[in-house]
Amino acid sequence: MDIALTFLGTAGSVPTPQRNLSATLLQRGSDRILVDCGEGTQRQLIRAAVGLTQIQTILLTHLHADHYLGLPGLLKTWDLWGRTDPVDIHGPRGLLDLVELLRRIIGRTDFPVHWHEQRAGDVLPLSGARLVAVATDHRIPSLGWMLAEDDRPGRFDVAAARRLGVTDGPDCGRLQRGEAVTTTDGQTVRPTDVLGSPRPGRRIVLTGDTRPCASVIAAASGADLLVHDSTFTSAEQQRAEETYHSTSREAATVAKEAGVRRLALTHLSYRHHPRDIHAEAREVFPDCVLPADLDRMIVPFPEKGAAYLEKEPVAVPS
Amino acid sequence: MDIALTFLGTAGSVPTPQRNLSATLLQRGSDRILVDCGEGTQRQLIRAAVGLTQIQTILLTHLHADHYLGLPGLLKTWDLWGRTDPVDIHGPRGLLDLVELLRRIIGRTDFPVHWHEQRAGDVLPLSGARLVAVATDHRIPSLGWMLAEDDRPGRFDVAAARRLGVTDGPDCGRLQRGEAVTTTDGQTVRPTDVLGSPRPGRRIVLTGDTRPCASVIAAASGADLLVHDSTFTSAEQQRAEETYHSTSREAATVAKEAGVRRLALTHLSYRHHPRDIHAEAREVFPDCVLPADLDRMIVPFPEKGAAYLEKEPVAVPS
Numbered sequence: 001m002d003i004a005l006t007f008l009g010t011a012g013s014v015p016t017p018q019r020n021l022s023a024t025l026l027q028r029g030s031d032r033i034l035v036d037c038g039e040g041t042q043r044q045l046i047r048a049a050v051g052l053t054q055i056q057t058i059l060l061t062h063l064h065a066d067h068y069l070g071l072p073g074l075l076k077t078w079d080l081w082g083r084t085d086p087v088d089i090h091g092p093r094g095l096l097d098l099v100e101l102l103r104r105i106i107g108r109t110d111f112p113v114h115w116h117e118q119r120a121g122d123v124l125p126l127s128g129a130r131l132v133a134v135a136t137d138h139r140i141p142s143l144g145w146m147l148a149e150d151d152r153p154g155r156f157d158v159a160a161a162r163r164l165g166v167t168d169g170p171d172c173g174r175l176q177r178g179e180a181v182t183t184t185d186g187q188t189v190r191p192t193d194v195l196g197s198p199r200p201g202r203r204i205v206l207t208g209d210t211r212p213c214a215s216v217i218a219a220a221s222g223a224d225l226l227v228h229d230s231t232f233t234s235a236e237q238q239r240a241e242e243t244y245h246s247t248s249r250e251a252a253t254v255a256k257e258a259g260v261r262r263l264a265l266t267h268l269s270y271r272h273h274p275r276d277i278h279a280e281a282r283e284v285f286p287d288c289v290l291p292a293d294l295d296r297m298i299v300p301f302p303e304k305g306a307a308y309l310e311k312e313p314v315a316v317p318s
Numbered sequence: 319m320d321i322a323l324t325f326l327g328t329a330g331s332v333p334t335p336q337r338n339l340s341a342t343l344l345q346r347g348s349d350r351i352l353v354d355c356g357e358g359t360q361r362q363l364i365r366a367a368v369g370l371t372q373i374q375t376i377l378l379t380h381l382h383a384d385h386y387l388g389l390p391g392l393l394k395t396w397d398l399w400g401r402t403d404p405v406d407i408h409g410p411r412g413l414l415d416l417v418e419l420l421r422r423i424i425g426r427t428d429f430p431v432h433w434h435e436q437r438a439g440d441v442l443p444l445s446g447a448r449l450v451a452v453a454t455d456h457r458i459p460s461l462g463w464m465l466a467e468d469d470r471p472g473r474f475d476v477a478a479a480r481r482l483g484v485t486d487g488p489d490c491g492r493l494q495r496g497e498a499v500t501t502t503d504g505q506t507v508r509p510t511d512v513l514g515s516p517r518p519g520r521r522i523v524l525t526g527d528t529r530p531c532a533s534v535i536a537a538a539s540g541a542d543l544l545v546h547d548s549t550f551t552s553a554e555q556q557r558a559e560e561t562y563h564s565t566s567r568e569a570a571t572v573a574k575e576a577g578v579r580r581l582a583l584t585h586l587s588y589r590h591h592p593r594d595i596h597a598e599a600r601e602v603f604p605d606c607v608l609p610a611d612l613d614r615m616i617v618p619f620p621e622k623g624a625a626y627l628e629k630e631p632v633a634v635p636s
Contacts, residue, residue: 014395015361021391039391040358043333065423069391073339073357076383077332104419105383 001029001128003147003202003299005227005264007291008044009036012231012245012269013066019293020044021066022267024206024227025055026147031126033057035145035206041070042077048294053083057124059131060091061208062142063098072105079109086112090124090133092141093117118143120215129201134219136210139244144208146219149201152301153178161194202299205260209267211241212250220258224299225307228254230265230290233272233280248277252284262307263288264297319347319446321465321520321617323545323582325609326362327354330549330563330587331384337611338362339384340585342524342545343373344465349444351375353463353524359388360395366612371401375442377449378409379526380460381416390423397427404430408442408451410459411435436461438533447519452537454528457562462526464537467519470619471496471509479512520617523578527585529559530568538576542617543625546572548583548608551590551598566595570602580625581606582615 004027011019021038025045032055034041045052060068071089078087089095099115106113118124120135120143134144156176165183166172174181180190205220206227220226231245240247246254248265255263263285268277278290289309291297299307322345329337339356343363350373352359363370378386389407396405407413417433424431436442438453438461452462474494483501484490492499498508521541525534528547538544549563558565564572566583573581581603586595596608607627609615617625 014398015364017361017365020361039388040338040361043335043338043358046333047335065390065394069387069423070357072383073387080331101419101422105387 003028003204005204005225005297005299006048006050007264007266007293007295007297008041008048009038010266010268010291010293011038012267013064014270015040016270019268019270021070022061022208023070024266025050026204026206028126028129028147028149030054031056031129033059033131033147035059036061036067036208037070037074038066039069039073042074044293045074048296053078053081053085056085056087057131058087058089059143059145060089060095061136061144061206062092062138062140063094064140064209067208068098068102072102075106075109075113078111083109083111086114088114088116088124090116090118092133092143093119094141132219134205134207135213135215136207137213137244138209138211142208142210144210144216144219145206146223147202147204149203151198151200154196154198157194157196161189164189164193166194200302202301204299209245211244212246212254217254217258220254220260223258223260224302225262225264225297226255226258226260227264227266229267230277230281231267231269233276236269236271248281249284252281252288255285255288261287261302264307265290321346321522323522323543323615323617324366324368325582325584325611325613325615326359326366327356328584328586328609328611329356330585331382332588333358334588337586337588339388340379340526341388342584343368344522344524346444346447346465346467348372349374349447351377351449351465353377354379354385354526355388355392356384357387357391360392362611363392366614371396371399371403374403374405375449376405376407377461377463378407378413379454379462379524380410380456380458381412382458382527385526386416386420390420393424393427393431396429401427401429404432406432406434406442408434408436410451410461411437412459450537452523452525453531453533454525455531455562456527456529460526460528462528462534462537463524464541465520465522467521469516469518472514472516475512475514479507482507482511484512518620520619522617527563529562530564530572535572535576538572538578541576541578542620543580543582543615544573544576544578545582545584547585548595548599549585549587551594554587554589566599567602570599570606573603573606579605579620582625583608 006025008023009020022036023041024035026033118133122133124131129149132146171181203223204225228251229246230248230251324343326341327338340354341359342353344351436451440451442449447467450464489499523538524545546569547564548566548569
């Protein structure tokens with residue numbers, strides 16, 4: 001099952017000619033999850049041609065305007081396009097106060113919009129995976145979001161199964177699903193006889209605006225990908241602290257301490273050259289990328305290699 | 319004094335990869351007037367590099383979300399950038415109800431924001447010109463906006479002045495300002511002795527969403543430029559009527575009846591190819607253009623030629 005992220009908006013609080021306001025699309029199989037929805041997100045989705053109407057879930061990291069002002073326009077466009085499927089919108093404490101306001105702008109829609117306030121640790125189930133709200137540290141209530149897949153069954157050892165007398169066909173499926181089977185000569189074969197140990201699913205953590213924090217390091221521990229606030233370089237360390245953002249050095253330190261496989265830097269202030277932001281992070285954590293708007297990142301199963309931007313040369317797993 | 323329009327957003331209610339939601343910047347000398355402010359306008363202004371912070375006046379044509387959702391983000395960005403100059407925002411009936419809502423999103427700003435409800439016929443003075451609210455016909459209260467310059471003094475006849483004994487220098491200025499002067503030999507020379515008849519200023523009319531209507535034809539009578547709703551082609555005549563928009567044939571007919579010098583078509587639905595919209599209008603009114611986003615249109619004084627897009631070959635006045 002494919003997992004891909006499309007970086008729809010990688011600017012800090014102010015857009016630039018190259019970068020729109022915050023939004024990231026997370027696709028896993030048929031699940032389409034939008035993380036934040038800054039002004040102009042509907043147009044970025046249209047430009048990226050990634051199935052505007054099939055988004056089922058919107059996750060907001062916090063309720064600063066540059067992270068949600070694209071919502072009313074997106075919902076209105078869905079309505080104009082005749083959407084009937086419901087959409088679920090999750091955000092931190094304060095969301096339900098904002099809804100009243102947004103509803104007056106949006107007006108009536110022909111599809112249901114469900115709004116949910118979540119707290120750190122809350123879990124939203126997906127098929128074979130889950131979304132988990134992660135505590136982050138911003139000026140107002142805020143959440144990061146983790147996509148965590150269930151463990152996958154261990155690798156099926158065909159040769160061992162044959163040796164034990166398991167016939168090809170339905171019995172192999174039963175064993176892979178965790179059921180014991182009986183062979184034609186009356187022997188019981190258990191799943192553990194033919195399956196390797198369970199293989200971990202993929203794990204991706206995205207923060208919105210945040211200071212570096214222990215809860216993100218814990219959630220991202222060993223994750224395949226961390227997408228982290230990287231608003232400033234260390235040249236503006238004090239400003240980062242005052243505004244509850246992270247420098248790229250801090251984002252890289254979080255990635256290093258969590259032992260993530262790959263780091264993507266986002267929410268870049270127009271006051272710093274992306275090259276400087278990137279260079280500073282790489283000193284601490286070399287395996288980090290700085291996506292441009294509309295870049296797509298693929299997250300393969302861990303044994304197939306690390307997450308990569310489609311425009312990067314694909315690393316062939318050794 | 320230069321007049322230029324920058325088309326910041328020429329899409330109908332839904333953006334496209336090429337076209338953002340409604341907004342047009344009108345520049346006359348140092349006056350910068352934004353007409354409508356759809357989602358994403360701040361980024362279009364940044365992309366167009368036309369002095370984001372110097373806009374003094376915002377005119378809204380009506381209060382559908384695709385025409386104002388860019389306002390909160392624009393005001394917040396101005397605040398982040400340290401703006402201290404006031405901004406005046408004018409719109410039709412209903413604006414003051416909306417303000418309460420927008421204020422909660424925008425929060426406090428370090429610069430004054432003045433909101434004004436206007437009715438058709440209301441006049442906003444500029445230096446040597448005025449903005450006039452024009453009645454339009456949409457589903458909700460709506461206004462078009464006219465920029466009308468004062469008449470300019472007639473052409474100064476240097477030869478005649480010399481013949482009458484006026485010395486070069488301050489006396490010429492007095493005559494041009496409408497004052498009589500006395501020559502060294504005691505003769506009185508009146509402005510009418512040396513000035514041609516007053517020359518008209520420029521006139522530009524912009525509609526928001528509207529059906530064709532008599533008030534626009536009246537306001538645009540003989541205007542240098544009309545920017546008109548042209549959402550559909552005639553293939554969707556009924557839809558145009560139901561949604562209170564204009565087809566391009568109707569927009570062209572308004573231009574023809576008003577005898578405007580040039581017509582610019584905007585608010586294009588993604589459901590029609592711009593080529594078809596343009597072709598249909600040109601059958602009725604050949605001198606019409608279909609600007610792309612970020613196109614700039616120059617409006618010279620009438621005697622210098624018709625309004626033209628900067629990307630067009632400039633017509634040399636005969």
